[in-house]
Each structure stands twice: as structure tokens, then as C-alpha cells.
Amino acid sequence: MECAQRTAGSQRSATTSIRQEQTHAQDPGPHPPRRSREHLRTLEKRYGRILNIHGEMAHSPLVLTAYTAVNAAIAEHGRFDPATREAIALAVAAVNGCDYCQAAHTVGGQAAGLSTDQTVAIRAARAGSDAKLEALLTVARQITADAGEVCDEAWDAAVAAGWSEMDLADLFVYVIANIYTNYLNHLADTGLDLPAAPAVES
DSSP states (O other): OOOOOOOTTOOOOOSSSTTOOSTTTTOOOSSOOHHHHHHHHHHHHHHSSOOHHHHHHTTOHHHHHHHHHHHHHHHHHOOSOHHHHHHHHHHHHHHHTOHHHHHHHHHHHHHTTOOHHHHHHHHTTOOOSOHHHHHHHHHHHHHHHTTTOOOHHHHHHHHHTTOOHHHHHHHHHHHHHHHHHHHHHHHHTOOOOSOOOOOOOO
């Protein structure tokens, strides 16, 4: 079925659900599903408020539980430092054109020590001064853009730059976690409740 592409800033319309149109479309309301409430309370404590993306997720306990589970696994087993994690998130969000995640991870990247110029360069896929990080991000972008396929040259360059085979296997989890939120934001047309990411010059 052919669908007309939504214009920037357009909103979905429905009476209820994740796709509803209202001023606070991402608010799960005063009575979110019972199985979403504990996760929402945890996220609210972590971020100081319920972000729109989490409010969208709360409409479905499955969506929110899957999100928290994969992030818990990353927190327990992941070995990338915060700046690297945010760089991966920015690269993936840029490939997928997710404005919300680019905004969120610009803020997160700055908190992790990336400069604003670095966050913009990562989103624009411009080479930075950290060759090791760039090699990893090249693999992340290919995973995202090519349905998990990575060319031998990019993989070998990442290994030569100092990333282990385990690091690159782990990278798939980070990429998939970010694709999950990117696609959810596309589906829900999540409203931006964070400062917009700086423009990327073509």
C-alpha cells in the first residue's frame, strides 16, 4: 500500500493510543497500564521527569519493558564508555533521521564530554580526530543503513583501529537498541521536549 509521506512536524490523529493527536500526545495519562508504572517511576527518577519518548512507550508494557531490559543488559554487560555510547546513538539516529534521538543524544553526548561540534560532526558523518572512534562509527552506520550488513573493509579497519571482535559483536546491541527508539519515535511522531539538535550543514 502506498502511503503519503508526512511533512515535518505533522501529527498523527486517532482517538486514543500511541498515535493520538493532542497537546500532550505522549502523556500516558493518569492511569498508564499497571505493568508500565514501575518502569515509568524508575525513568522519572533517572531523568527528573517523564520524557515524551517514555510516555509513548508506556502505552504498551511490552514496548517499555523491552526498552528497559535491553538498557539494563547494556548497563550490566556493556563495555563502551559513555562518550562512545552517545556517539553510537548520534550516528544511528542521524542515519535513521530521528530528530528526537538526535536531540536527546546531543544533550547526552555533551554530558558525556563531547563538544557540540563533535556531536554535529558525528551526525554529519564527518571524520573527527579520533580515528579509533571513527572506525567504530563507520561500522555502526553500515549496520544501520544496510540491515546489519558490514563490508569486510569497514570491519577490518575497526579491528585494525583496536576494536576486538567482541567489541564489534557488542556494537550490534547498541545499534539495535537505538534503532528501536528511532523507529518508535517515527511510529509515534514523538513530540520534542528537549532542545533541538543543532542543524547539520550539508
